Amino acid sequence: MGTSVQVTPLCGVYNENPLSYLVSIDGFNFLVDCGWNDLFDPSLLQPLSRVASTIDAVLLSHSDTLHLGALPYAMKHFGLSAPVYATEPVNRLGLLTMYDQYLSRKQVTDFDLFTLDDIDSAFQNVIRLTYSQNYHLSGKGEGIVIAPHAAGHMLGGSIWKITKDGEEVIYAVDYNHRKERHLNGTVLQSFVRPAVLITDAYHALYTNQTARQQRDKEFLDTISKHLEVGGNVLLPVDPAGRVLELLLILEQHWSQRAFSFPIYFLTYVSSSTIEYVKSFLEWMSDSISKSFETSRDNAFRLRHVTLSINKNDLDNAPPGPKVVLASMASLESGFAREIFVDWANDPRNLVLFTETGQFGTLARMLQSAPPPKFVKVTMSKRVPLAGEELIAYEEEQNRLKREEALRLSLVKEEETKASHGSDDNTSDLMVIDTKTTHDVVSSHGPAYKDILIDGFVPPSSSIAPMFPFYDNTSEWSDFGEVINPDDYVIKDEDMDRGALHTGGDVDGRLDEATASLMLDTRPSKVISNELIVTVNCSLVKMDYEGCSDGRSIKSMIAHVSPLKLVLVHAIAEATEHLKQHCLNNICPHVYAPQIEETVDVTSDLCAYKVQLSEKLMSNVIFKKLEDSEVAWVDSEVGKTESNKRSLLPMSSAASPHKSVLVGDLKIADFKQFLSSKGVQVEFAGGGALRCGEYVTLRKVGPTGQKGGASGPQQILIEGPLCEDYYKIRDYLYSQFYLL
16 A cells, blocks of 8 residues: 555634644654634634644644644643744744734733743744755654645745655645735646645635736725725734735835825734845745846835834824724734724725635624624723722732742752751761850951851751752863753844844844833733724725635646545535535545544555666666656566565566657646747637647647546647648647657
C-alpha cells in the first residue's frame, strides 16, 4: 500500500465554524490550522483538547482569527507544544491580529482566555518558510517534506503541500485564482494528480457574475455617493488581512480624483500593520514588485489614509464626511462596534460590509434580508477606578501581597529545613556560648563591645553555626566557569519587548502609543448598558472576500484531478452540492467527514524504494524541464549484493516507445506566444483557439469531454494540411519537452 493518510476534522465541517483539522501521515500528526471565531466560544475547541498532546506539527494557512485564533489558547490550556510552521507574513500579521483581538476584548470585558504573554509565547518560535521552500522534517517525521505555496487570499496565505514517498497531500482552503491589486492568484492549478486534496466548499453555491473593474466601480461609486451628501462611511474590517486590498483601492482612487474626504484606518495595531506590510513587497503581486524596482515607490506608503489606534483621533477630527476602516468585521468588539452605534441613526451614513459576517454576530444580523430596523446592542467600556472603589482595591491588593509574601517565606523556610536535614553525629557540632562577648580596643578611642554572635541561636537541626549558605554548583574547567552560550543570546521575544519603547519600525512589533495601551496597569472596571439602536443608515454588502466562486472551484478541482478528495468548511447544502458534482464528474473517491470522524484516504497505489545502478545512470540523457531534469529510462528490476531492489540496464534491447510530450500548456499563454510570432489568433467558442484563417486548437480530456475530465489532457489541432497547420504544430511542439 501507499503512504498512510487519515483526516479527522476537529472543527469547521458542515458549518461556518473556524477551521481546524488533524491530518495523519504514516503516524505523524499535523494540525492544519488552529482557528477560532470572534465569539471565542471554548466549546468549539473540545475536539482539539482531546488530541492536542498527540500533535507533532502545526501548519497555519492564513493570518486571520478563523485560521489561527485558537493557537495561544491551545498552547496555554491544552498543552500544545508542537513546532508551528507558517510564512513570515502569516506569522507577523497573525500576531498583530491576535493583539488587536485581545486589546479590543480587554477594553469591554474581563477577558481572561489568554493574555498578551500567551500570544507572544505562541508566535515567538514559529518556523517561517518562504513560498515553494521544501522543509524536510526530522525525527518522527523523517521522510516528510512540507512546503507552502501561494493561496492568493491574504498576504502570505498558503496552500500546504505535504510529500511522503512521492505521494502528495494538498491542503487548499480559501484560495483565489484571480489576480488582485496586492496579490497574485493561487498556484493550485500547478498541482496535478495529488494523492489527496483537502479543500473547502464554502463558496460552492456562489457564482460571481461581476468583473473586478465593475465591482470596484460600484464600490467606489457607493462610497462617493454617501460622502457627497454629507454622510460618513464605515467599513468593518479585519485588522491585517483583506483590509490591505481595500486600502489600496481607496488610496489609488483618492489619488486619481484628488478627494479631500479623510480616510482613517482605525485598529489597535494599524501603524504596526502598515509598517510590516511595507517590508513584505516580495510576497505581493508582480505589479507592486515591479513598481518598487523601477521607481522605488512603495504601494503601502499611504498618503491619503490616516493611521489611528485611538477613537479619540476620530472624535477630535474636523467635522465633515469621512471614511473609516475599523476592526472588527464581525462588529462583536473593537472600534467598528462603537462607530456603528454612533452613526446608525443618520440616514446619510453608510455601513459597507466587504465579507459575510460570522454566524451569530451583529454583522451577520445586519446583513440579513430584510435588514433589521432596530437592534439591541450591549455597549461596554473600561473606566479607571476612583474614590472608595480605588481605596478598597488598593487595600485588597496590599492584603494579597502580604499573604503572598508570608506564603513565600514559609515555603523558603521549609525548603531550608529540608536542604539542611539533621545530622546524627551531633558530637562534632561546635558549641558556642551565646552570652560571651569580646572587648575590642580601637586605636581611635576607648574599648567598645563588638557583639559577634549575640542573639543568634543555631537551630538544633543545623550542622554548622552559620547563616544559611547556598553552594555554587557551577561547573569549572581549566579555563574557568563553564557557561551555557544560550543564556547570553538576546532572544527574539526580548528584542520585541524592547521594541515596545522604540517605535513601530519593521524590527519592532508596536509603536509607542499601542504599547502604552498594552502596558496600562491602572486599576479599572468594566461598565455595561444595553441600547436599542435604530438602524436608519444604509447597509450594503459587497464581495471583497478574495476567494474563488463555485464555478472556479469546480474548474480548479477538475484541473488538479486528485485521486481522493476531502471536503471541509461549508454549510451542509454547499458541501453536498460540491460532493455530488465531484463524484459525477471528477473523482470517484470524495469524502465529507463529520467532526471527529476519521476518514482513511490512504492511496491505493503501491510505492517501492529502488536504487538506480551506476551502470544504468551512465547511459541516461537528461533534459532540462524548468527547475527539474527529466529522462526516459528503460530498465528492469533486480537486486544488489545487499539484497536491495535496484533498477538495472535491460538485458535485451528495449522495444521502442511512443513519443511523450512533457509540460503543461496554458491556452492563454500560448495565445500570447503565437501573437508574438505574428500569427493572428483569437478565442473561439468552447475555449478553442482560432489560429489564422483555417487552424483551430483546443484542449480535451481523455473521454473527449472539453476542459475538465480527470486524467491527462490532449490537445487537438483541427484544420486542412497546409502551411499554417504545420507552422502552428511546430510552435505547439516547442512548448513541450519531447522524450
